[in-house]
Amino acid sequence: MVWLVVGLVLFLGVHSVSIVSPQGRHALAGRLGEGGFKGLYSLLSFVGLVLMVWGYGLARQAPVVIYTPPTGLRHAALLLMVPVFVLLLAAYLPGRIQRATRHPMLLAVKLWATAHLLANGTLADVLLFGGFLAWAVADRISVKRRAAAGLLRNAPALPGSAANDAMALVAGLAIYAALAFWVHAWMFGVRPLG
Template identity: 30%
Template sequence: MTLLALGVALFAVCHLTLALPEAKAALRRRLGKFFGPGFGVVSLLPLVLIVLGWRSAPLEIVYDAPSWGRMATFILVLVAFLCLGIFLFRGKLRQALRFPLAWGVVFWSVGHLCANGDVASLILFGGMLLYALAHLGLGFANGVRPSPEIRQGHDVISIIIGVALYGVFAQLHPLFTGVPVVTLTL
């Protein structure tokens, strides 16, 4: 569980930098054109730690998930992926949500906490929920806003991409987590 907690903590530290304009600007100045790719590479380490930590964590139940938990997860994770799609494109929805990726993490986390009551889930989804709320709080407090550039048609594209990513990740979920999203029995 230490690996999982470490991964979540590193993820939060890496990404909270983006909600602090002065820290982000300093990194951008220091790294120059390597800021984007460098941040992407550095962001992969916490994700690897999270996946490895999750897969190696023992199942220790803290609470029984409610009967409606799985359905809530399907809906909230779909909303999370719609937020991801909105984050990826420069439409009016991105301006309206202001922090679509952080909102997506909130929906993803809450959804998974509705369906999972074990210690590893509390560390992962609870930790990511705390990170996303901190990101939103810091972002709003510091007046962070997305680029004002709005591109025609990007709202529609963002929704289509969000739904497509939801479908793709539902198929890849067992690969990363060892847990199938849906199990079909005959």
Template identity: 30%
Template structure:
């Protein structure tokens, strides 16, 4: 193996380690408590988000610089898989996050959660992880090189296992977890939203997010989804 190939795989492995360390270490109770005491909960959230994005970007770039080992041949139709899949990904994020959701992370004002009006949470308890799994699985189809297959495959598995881990943790933390879940599942399956204002805003954000990702993908990642 050439020196440049070894360097490419080395960077890829280091980026992987840094990515998971950046997500794991700050969220440990002792570390999170110490950081929050210094910069506050809001500061921790902003800092954690920025560090996560930087680590993700480095990992994505390092996968592109890793030696090319073809697992399957590329075909033009494969690009359309993530292009189409990102429509529900954006919708899941915009309709599922920043709303009451005691069952997972990414919720807001969880104490105001009403199991009779759960919205998207009724179908997808873990919107952030569901979006991650769909994003990663769709991008695996369009990226048949070994480094990308490993990366997106790990992301998909991580998201799916993460849902089960959070369910177990929430069952320990929430004495009424089963009752809330049953009440939510038994809620009315309304075909129309109760709050049209909120629905319209989230729908608009979904469309804007999709357009931004579609247009910005080439500028940021260097790959243009539509050619």
């Protein structure tokens, strides 16, 4: 469980620089240079991700059950997961989905984490998915505050298109189907539809 927590703290900590200090990312990039900042950010994120995955795998070998979800919640989790990959792709494919949700990636993380908390009740699940849910909520609040204070430095908006929405929808649903029917069982040993 220790490695899971260390990985979570490292991964989510790196991704929380702007939450904790709205000017923090720019100050660090100023000190390290943009390339140095991105390199350090990527390295720490990767190490955190590896430790998190490894720690979660270790924790699953001796699970500490906090709650046992009823079957109905597992079905609800499957439904909550349907838009997740559509939203993830919409974050990079400007269109109506991106405009309507404003921050599709954060919404996708919130839905993904909530779905997994509904379907899983071990301590490792609560730490992993609860941590990501708390981070996504905090980041969304932070984004609103930074935008209101004029502290967000957004890249120029790319033109949106219906084709981007169609690509996000078709590819997102295809990824969902592949994960639900095959990939999730292969990667994690759990069959969501089995």
